[in-house]
Amino acid sequence: MKKIRLGIIGCGQITRASHAPALAALPKQIEVAALYDIVPARAEAIAKDSGFGAVICRSFKEFLASGIDAAIIATPNKLHYRQTIDCLNAGKHVLVEKPMATNLRQADAMCELARRKRLHLQVNQSFRYFPLYNFIAKTVADGKIGKPLHIRCLRAGVSAPNVGWSPGADWFVSRNANGGILMDIAVHMADLLYWYFGDVESISAQNSIRRPNGEVIDNSASLFRFANGATGVLELSWTFPVGGNSLEIWGEKGSITVPASMANCEIRLKGKSEPKIVPASECKFTNSHEWFVKSIHGATGNPVPGEAGRNALALLLAIVKSSERGGRPVKPETV
Numbered sequence: 001m002k003k004i005r006l007g008i009i010g011c012g013q014i015t016r017a018s019h020a021p022a023l024a025a026l027p028k029q030i031e032v033a034a035l036y037d038i039v040p041a042r043a044e045a046i047a048k049d050s051g052f053g054a055v056i057c058r059s060f061k062e063f064l065a066s067g068i069d070a071a072i073i074a075t076p077n078k079l080h081y082r083q084t085i086d087c088l089n090a091g092k093h094v095l096v097e098k099p100m101a102t103n104l105r106q107a108d109a110m111c112e113l114a115r116r117k118r119l120h121l122q123v124n125q126s127f128r129y130f131p132l133y134n135f136i137a138k139t140v141a142d143g144k145i146g147k148p149l150h151i152r153c154l155r156a157g158v159s160a161p162n163v164g165w166s167p168g169a170d171w172f173v174s175r176n177a178n179g180g181i182l183m184d185i186a187v188h189m190a191d192l193l194y195w196y197f198g199d200v201e202s203i204s205a206q207n208s209i210r211r212p213n214g215e216v217i218d219n220s221a222s223l224f225r226f227a228n229g230a231t232g233v234l235e236l237s238w239t240f241p242v243g244g245n246s247l248e249i250w251g252e253k254g255s256i257t258v259p260a261s262m263a264n265c266e267i268r269l270k271g272k273s274e275p276k277i278v279p280a281s282e283c284k285f286t287n288s289h290e291w292f293v294k295s296i297h298g299a300t301g302n303p304v305p306g307e308a309g310r311n312a313l314a315l316l317l318a319i320v321k322s323s324e325r326g327g328r329p330v331k332p333e334t335v
């Protein structure tokens, strides 16, 4: 297989924590040929620390002209749409960070352009690639816990990502930059509920801003009603006094729970006294970067195409709309 020449735009925390190490682990499949960040020192640091012999581009135009086959877009949310469109128009395959866009019109235009250009557009909804979460998806889909009844998901942090995750990245809490916990976390977790339980009939939500002088939603509680009759609850916070997360899935024959450590899942079946513990380390799934390479070569399908990223966005936008309407149920515009 021909090596793919790849470029990364945005050399912040997600590139440092995920994209760079994942790409460095694929030296036979990928050459990281170009890096671009509006702060050039960040691109230089990634190249140095990861051993990439990449050109450090001084502008987006230079990045597009650098001879790359594919681009990873890891910039703040508001930039994803325009940069994806420009990369696709320049003939590049794209792996774009979540949320893929900030409204559905943009997301639809990105999907349409990728189709028209016959280019690969993949969204980095990273939970979709977690081995443990894929094992759970299969367990639910195979009917092991019976007909879905209820799902609970809590993700609670003590601060917004501009404090712990990427210090100083204030766009995460800027209304103008489309920050906030819904764009950041609901885009993963609402998608997880949808992935496991299917079409969502309605969402009733109560969002709030609890950070002093906060501009963006930092807490959210929502109730999902699924087309199959099941219910779900999604609880998110950036302001709880201690952090935590949990996932519980209930079906007519049993339940699956994931502890805060996400180190395993526990399956309990009706009539059986002993639970089955499945360690995350025993679950296998291909990571997003390997999928990206294989899909570009046509060796496999696209695990999270633009349309899936678009639906994740539709779910969080329904959470926004419902809360703005005082918690009235809203049907998400998934397709």
Ligand SMILES: NC(=O)c1ccc[n+]([C@@H]2O[C@H](COP(=O)([O-])OP(=O)(O)OC[C@H]3O[C@@H](n4cnc5c(N)ncnc54)[C@H](O)[C@@H]3O)[C@@H](O)[C@H]2O)c1
Pocket: 009, 010, 011, 012, 013, 014, 015, 036, 037, 038, 039, 042, 074, 075, 076, 077, 079, 097, 098, 099, 124, 125, 126, 127, 166, 169, 184
């Ligand atoms: N998939 C996941 O699990 C996951 C996790 C964290 C972040 N993300 C997403 O990744 C994206 C980046 O997040 P982050 O945590 O790395 O943020 P960050 O603020 O740490 O990094 C963003 C980088 O983009 C650069 N940048 C800003 N404007 C630019 C422009 N016009 N052109 C080029 N570079 C520009 C910044 O200088 C910065 O280095 C966000 O969309 C975020 O939602 C995804």
